[in-house]
Amino acid sequence: MAIATPASGSQSPRKTNASPHDALVASGTSERILDVAERLVQTRGFNGMSYADIATELGVTKASLHYHFPSKADLGVRLISRYEENFLRELATLDASRSDAKKKLRGYAHLYETVLRQDRMCLCGMLAAEHATLPSEMRARLSAFFDANESWLVDVLEAGRKSGSLSFEGPAIAKARMWIGSLEGAMLLARSYGQVARFTQVATQLLSALSL
């Protein structure tokens, strides 16, 4: 349910992910670093967060962090990749539920809401704001994340319109972009007010705009 939350997804030692210099040993430490870094970026931004912040929270030294993520750009790229993986996994779960389109969209908005309830901004929404200052490798990953969101939404919207469970005019991609932009923006504002309701109000309106 939650997205890349320390308490949720993926921390116990596994051999699935390549981490320290692409060796096949994922120490678990890398994941803990990513967990903390992720939260810090979501709340303070990539520029508003430092190796020192992460190190202090984890009780290790900065040098240790550099062992796992030599440069901050490396860390940033892995943050986005992991976030996208987790997000796409959630979307796949929604697909597997075989709900109707409207329910899937509700679920989609709920993913954002879960992040917001942790007083966090969407990782990629935050990074989009800092876009101009990011290493180019991060920028590329960022677009990939939004492209993936867009294409998932397009599929759901078109299927919903075809089946008659959704009603809207114009190309699905326009609606998809409207959804992403509006949810990200609503999240941004809701968080700066500390009022989740400001987000849910927008999500509700987006949904009801697709009803007959």
Place this chain on the structure above:
Amino acid sequence: MAIATPASGSQSPRKTNASPHDALVASGTSERILDVAERLVQTRGFNGMSYADIATELGVTKASLHYHFPSKADLGVRLISRYEENFLRELATLDASRSDAKKKLRGYAHLYETVLRQDRMCLCGMLAAEHATLPSEMRARLSAFFDANESWLVDVLEAGRKSGSLSFEGPAIAKARMWIGSLEGAMLLARSYGQVARFTQVATQLLSALSL
């Protein structure tokens, strides 16, 4: 038309604004500093921009900047205040035009678009992302900006509904928040893709949702 653009509003020497330590002499330098700082914050964020950046662009020293704005928080607060003043001035102009509600809303969206076309994010949208790292004086000003936007939109929306030129269900304040959130978010995404069309598509959809 443009919002707080160096080329537009307000730079020639005047006695209206208090600037250096609230003396009654506005050197013009303060405004030039604000012009550069504003653009840098809009493109790189408050944390992504420094006194050194501004100084270099203006060909002065950092010490000179500190004379006009002793601390970065001072600079930030004045940036928001000026931005809000200029923005509200544009809204007043829209009001004075005595257009119908729909035209006013179109004008409202156009204000955002003008900023976006300069490859900038809305100053306050950018700062909203950095909210958690901002000095508290800046946070307060930030809310004031969005509150003012909200109340202007509420007035326009209610007048439009009463006159029959707009059609929507539910409280005007919900629609107002939807507008702000969606425009800010669409701007955020459009800018990170460098595609203004991503913004105008959303603005168009927001408008047509208010038609019969």
Place this chain on the structure above:
DNA sequence: GTCTATAGGTGGATAGAC
């Protein structure tokens, strides 16, 4: 009002011991 000079802190990053 603007400069030089500098203080004091923190940023990311590396070398080398353990």
Place this chain on the structure above:
DNA sequence: GTCTATCCACCTATAGAC
């Protein structure tokens, strides 16, 4: 893998000459 120690660039900010 994690540590200590350190480098150097950059940050905000101030003192004091001009």
